[in-house]
Amino acid sequence: MQLKQRKIHKNKRNHFIIILIFLVILFYFVIEVGMHTYYKWNGKDASLALSVVGDAPNKDSRISVKDKDEILRVKSKKVVYLTFDDGPTKWTGAFLDILQEHKVPATFFMQGSNLEKAVFQNDVKRAAEEGHYIGAHSMTHEYDELYKRRQFVPEMLATIDLIYDITGTKSTLVRAPYGSLPGLRNDAILSQIMEAKLRVWDWTIDSRDWDVQTSPEEVLEYIMEDTKNDVEILLLHEKKRTLEILPQIIAYFKEQGYLFGVYSDAKHFPCNFMEDERL
Numbered sequence: 001m002q003l004k005q006r007k008i009h010k011n012k013r014n015h016f017i018i019i020l021i022f023l024v025i026l027f028y029f030v031i032e033v034g035m036h037t038y039y040k041w042n043g044k045d046a047s048l049a050l051s052v053v054g055d056a057p058n059k060d061s062r063i064s065v066k067d068k069d070e071i072l073r074v075k076s077k078k079v080v081y082l083t084f085d086d087g088p089t090k091w092t093g094a095f096l097d098i099l100q101e102h103k104v105p106a107t108f109f110m111q112g113s114n115l116e117k118a119v120f121q122n123d124v125k126r127a128a129e130e131g132h133y134i135g136a137h138s139m140t141h142e143y144d145e146l147y148k149r150r151q152f153v154p155e156m157l158a159t160i161d162l163i164y165d166i167t168g169t170k171s172t173l174v175r176a177p178y179g180s181l182p183g184l185r186n187d188a189i190l191s192q193i194m195e196a197k198l199r200v201w202d203w204t205i206d207s208r209d210w211d212v213q214t215s216p217e218e219v220l221e222y223i224m225e226d227t228k229n230d231v232e233i234l235l236l237h238e239k240k241r242t243l244e245i246l247p248q249i250i251a252y253f254k255e256q257g258y259l260f261g262v263y264s265d266a267k268h269f270p271c272n273f274m275e276d277e278r279l
Helices: 002-054 068-073 092-101 118-129 143-148 152-167 187-196 216-226 240-255
Strands: 079-087 107-110 133-136 231-237 259-261
Touching (some): 079 092, 079 240, 092 118, 092 240, 118 133, 118 152, 216 240, 231 240
Parallel strands (some): 079 107, 079 259
């Protein structure tokens, strides 16, 4: 009888050990899966933060997030792209100073007739050296010339050549003056764009800073009213009123949890009023 009880006790102990081993393995498995998932998702955020804050077409990019712990703490996937049209101008250097002070990258769409002016070219070089993207905004900015006479692509290519001559960087992204609609609703122009392998960006937020009636404070109000998406492309211009309100614009997006993106040819995504995935 005692032998039988010992045998039963031994079997129970063996069962307990087996169950314990199973629970340890299960616990280890759960921890492994959890850690893998954690690093997978945090790795995604870290990659996003690096690409939107530090990715640039230039090897000497000075805009970057150096604190890796800060990158890993990033939970938001909201990104805003600050884009500035119509440069270079007498204000370009001041815009760059503010962007550098706040460690924020931007995408500039520059006009060929301004790029040709030697007085602005050092600021264009500086923009490229500091990690900003410089895209083309045509040579003339003239509606009839670009769309009715179908000079859109020739003007963009001429502007891209000027950017390369000044900075040594080759761009593919362009912004259509007055937006892609209705001007680019033209099969001949679209065919030329495809053949030249250009990309076209419009915007998701119009700051209205182009309107001479708009005050700096109103520019910020328009932006706040229209900020709705996780990814925003903000239309700005190299204007004095924009320069004055830019620190507050940056502060607003930071308060809303946005990262600041800079365009990358290698990571292009469509944003055009035509909703054409090819652009």
